[in-house]
Amino acid sequence: MLATALGSPAPFGQSQFAFMRGNAFEAKVKADGGTELLRLMYERLGGSPAPAGDVSTPDLSAAGPEGRAARTALALREATAAGGWALLDHPMLALEVAGSPAYLEPDAVVVHPDGRWTVVEIKSFPMIDASADAAKVGAAARQAAVYVLALERVAAVTEGAEVGHRVLLVCPKDFSNLPTASVVDVRKQRAVTRRQLTRLTRIEDIADALPEGTTFDPACSPQELESAVSSVTAAYAPECLAACELAFHCRARSRAQGAVATLGRSVRGELGGLTTVAGVLAAAAGKEGDPADPTVAALRRAADLRADALESAAALRAQAPEGVAACR
């Protein structure tokens, strides 16, 4: 809503058709008390199959996200103590992000008889010949890692519980509507996310630094919103395009500032203290920068090599017969 009010609507989102197809696939996977889902689970993760009709599916309904998170925690504790199979359909988990609670809703969590909890992600992108688009699998793994972190908070106060770091990714098989699954180890993504969460500035600290009366109410004029959004430091990177509704807005700001971050985090990292395209070009041309700085030295060397290459190409063109030069 904020992006639309700013005049830069979110670049992503599912079409109504894709949304309905995704919902229908998820309902198929979870049909009959999760029979197919649990079959895929023990097929991929091992262990003994869940006896037919012996899987508990607790009711997780409660008022508000806080109530649903408390109900989910209770259901997880009860299922673990019961020592049987349980399928929690769309549980609600809470995780502290920048000092405030964030509520998360995995597609499902399965409780195993041995007290293990496994996150299940159901996606509508296909798994062709047992492999899926690596970028989509990576995004699903990062998402599941956040759920694992949130589940670990509940597991820490639940006797006999352990959160599995191997999550079950369920997708349509080849070009059909039949489910298939693969196991994704999310330990690396979990470690990265945990590190990032500890580094986040607390929301209270960000709010304290804002000018008095700042509001992000989408009902305000685009000018007021522009000024409010500009008062918060943004660190745009191309990855924002797949995850944040303000991506188009932040990209335009970043480009207007000539920030090298627009070119990607790896480029930004390589350029060290040079944060603008103008600064990089000036350093490469020998107009700015400390020649002892390895980044500045590398840029100047690259600029020299480029100049040599262009000079050689120009000399070759000048020597070439007229017809050949004309073809170029």
Ligand code: SF4
């Ligand atoms: S910098 Fe990226 S994540 Fe932050 S508000 Fe802008 S688009 Fe969103």
